Amino acid sequence: MTVRQDDGPATGATTGPPVGAAAPSFSHLDPGTAPAAWSSWLGSGVDAAAAAGRRWPAVPDDTDLERLVVVAAHPDDETLGAGGLIAAAAARGVEVTVLIATAGEGSHPGSPTLTPDRLAALRVAEARAAVGELAPTAALAVLHLPDGGLADLVAVITGAVERRVGPRGGGVWLVAPWREDGHPDHRAVGLAAAEVAHRTGCRLLEYPIWAWHWGDPAAAPFPETQLVAVPLPEAARAAKRRALDEYRSQVLPLSPAPGDEPVVPPGFREHFTGDRELFIVDAADPGDGAGTQPASGAGDRVPADPVGGTGLGADYFDAMYAADADPWGFTERWYEQRKRAVLLAALPRPRFRAAFEPGCSIGVLTRELGLRCDTVLAADISETPLAAARTRTADLPGVRIERRRLPHDWPYGRFDLIVLSEIGYYCTEAQLTELAGRAAGALDPDGVLVACHWRHPVADYPLDGDRVHEILRATSGLQPLVRHLEADFRLEVFVRPAAAGGTVGPELDR
Template sequence: MVSFDHRDPGTDEDVWAAVLRRDLPSLDLDVDRIVVVAAHPDDETLGAAGLLATATARGIPIDLVVVTDGERSHPDSPTHSPATLGLVRRRELREAMSIVGVENESLFLGLPDGGTDDHRDAIARALQRAIDRAPADRVLVLSPWRGDGHRDHRVVGEVVEQVCAQRGIRCRSFPIWLWHWGGPDDVPWPHAERLRLDAAARDAKARALEAHVSQLLPLSAAPGDEPTVHARMRSHFARDSEVFFAPRPAPGPVPGAVAPTPDSASGTDAATAPSGEEPPAAPTVGPEYFDDMYARHDDPWGFDSRWYEERKRAVLLAALPRSRYRAAFEAGCSTGALTAHLAERCDRVLAVDLALAALDRARRRLRGRDHVELRRAMLPDDWPEETFDLVVLSEVAYYWGAGDLDRGLTAAVASLRADGHLVACHWRHAVAEYPRDGDSVGAALAARSDLVRLVRHEEEDFALEVYGLSGARSVAAEAGLVP
């Protein structure tokens, strides 16, 4: 995957400081919009956080596409699984982007870390959609440099250059690992440009870099948990400028990419995978879908008007193994129809949703119930840090695409107390806008070795399951009715 060892001391920053005194053309930031395609969370911070801070200070909107979650940054870690590490790195990226002023939600593709070469079409299509999402005459696309010595950086850089050449869009790449393994003779100086950073941009970059704790500091004292960006490597990113490379002569055609059409301009992906190739997993459903639903309907899914929903809630509540819980977390609470019933059986309820309109309606419904807290959250990225003895996933997990389902279930299990229960209830029929159906959610839960299933209720229309952690006991066993 890489042609260097990140543990090596690497090139001293003094070597680079000497050669970077040379005159380089200035990077032109007179643009209407910037799209950044990062191979891993932290690429954009290491290579271009100063540019991003400069752009946001000038009011230039920025969209960020993150190809992988960097879940293999510590392949020998005894304390962090790849799924857990991917969750951590997403959170770190969101914090870093907030520091440099990027307001738009990042698009996480969740493709395999180290396996991007098998997903060039998916990357190309994601970039096409990002470019078309908010058309502008003067767009700049940024990505890691394809000569950086890292396979994922090469693949992403190549795809970006190909798409931009086809679309006639200006792109630039930023080196990261070049500064570690390379020397002055490895730099394509004829293609190099420089962006000078003012004091505010340098400060924002330094603080954004601090957000990537999992990469800068040891995960633990155990072997395999060492930092991936050591202090000597980190010194390359404390400069008063950033270096970018213009593309070399245009590469070949883009696999799976298409020129703008009425479909692609409206956000519909007109490209299809080549014959015999499985298309990439659909992405997680974003907030735009829900905002539109709540803008057009007071009760989009009939939670308050349909007997089906009322009955399903009753089945879920009856399936809870305990009459009362100390603390519950409800993911995707919508307008609070189920939340109100959970509040009657829990000492505290934290309920979240990504739609502000839904939360406004939930607050009106739950007014006066001080033990209920409502928050806006994008799951699984914004999973709360607290622990609970009841976690409820009701009609939410089939919205999670790509790797988000695994990350969401991992976060849910991690937030359970030792005696806690996880409830999953999902519609079983396929919906065109959803990346999966309820049965695939059930299969993912059943495949987890860290859960024990206590309840399984299946109908033609929905499936309901209750899980506990290893050692969990049935209702009768907890009541002492059976050994």
């Protein structure tokens, strides 16, 4: 386990999910959320599900499991998050591969006892001993990428993971850190694993680690409908305990000196000692949750691919940007300039706390949003335009640019502004329905969703703009506050029903 800031030298602190207004800061030295609080939350959910005649969390059907590939950012992540699964799979003869991205040299940046090089050597040795306890025949590889520096190496990690999974993912479970765990290295490894799952069709399970520490059960930080539980036989639990004991540099102090404190103290370790391991599956990914086994009744089964259909993928947009750095003329066309001005004028408030703009492209609208919002998360399916978006918004500290594939890679957090500008028609109807649900669920009570789309049909696009807005109105549960219709584009501002009567404050009442 390594705790570092998102950038700059390691300090023993990091931020939680870097999106939305609720992104927490945390340190491994903080008390954190008590395991008992999570047990109570989980128990309440189990009881409610049982009363409804179903089982929650669902239990993955492992009859298709032939190979298990577990990916970790740092030595001990694999044991904390998936050690029981590794041990149980190995005990039944499943082929196990463990891939660790870094040697974990940044876990104790202020240590007076061990240099980063010595710590790296120690932690790799601990990893070999720990994995040996879990799965004696497992293949273990350490990439020795820089601890704390994985955010810029997602492509490298993706290649390494894909080589372990192989070209076809049938029978493969790929297990990786949860992308929204709050640590930039965990996110990088999670993104790489998600990309490999998308390419190969293997089943992806994501394990939270730091979310148990910073998360608030009352705030429901996990997508509960995507939570699955792997029961652990006692032999697997015992193997996991022994494996964690091997990580002496993490579970014990390096010395009594300040800076040598354990990164996994007993209270934090307790999160990982139960009779099951919890994972997050993404129902939008091929294979994810496809084999989820209900305790009773067919209603518990998670559908294999509820989104379905084929929208436009990253390859389509990569080709567009390869031919033209600004293929839609965001910076030069009067149509785009005027449409942006209309969209910004339609927003019912001068400022917002936290905005999310999927499909940000080269960041022209992103910059305008950044001037009116405390924080903006902007994302695109293609990596190519994001460099320009980052450059364009470099002087706006509240703007963060990320690569995400929606709807399934929807960010953690809540927003009071979500902007769907010229992206809905790239989706199939099923994908857009999923996107609308994700967006509505992420809106604060006073939140605003603005949608703006070109109305004319385009041969490559699954939908046209009018159909996009029909689906948003029918499936989001939101109501229009503003409607603007022109021959070329349609713009609507959606709010929750309670706010649909208007947003003018009482100071302007007549």
